[in-house]
Amino acid sequence: MKKVFNAAVFALLTYLVADRAMLHAQGNDLGSAACSQSAAQVEYDALSKGFSQAAASSQRDAHRSQCLVMGRRQPGQMMAMK
Helix, strand or coil: CHHHHHHHHHHHHHHHHHHHHHHHHHCCECCHHHHHHHHHHHHHHHHHCCCCHHHHHHHHHHHHHHHHHHCECCHHHCCCCC
8 A cells, every 4th residue: 555655646746847847848837037927917907907905916916826836827817807
């Protein structure tokens, strides 16, 4: 049972490392500066749609977190939700 668990953990780590390497090779990974810039755009978009400052900054933070964790470009997600 322990060998199966270790093999599953190793396979998962291998997949995650390979996925990040492919993103980097294809040029689709985002740096922290790009994430901050797109997050600022989301905040501006939210403010222009009538959200309060607190709601807009919350959307900005959520977008930045998702961008940093996922590390990939997602063209349709740079808009405030409403």
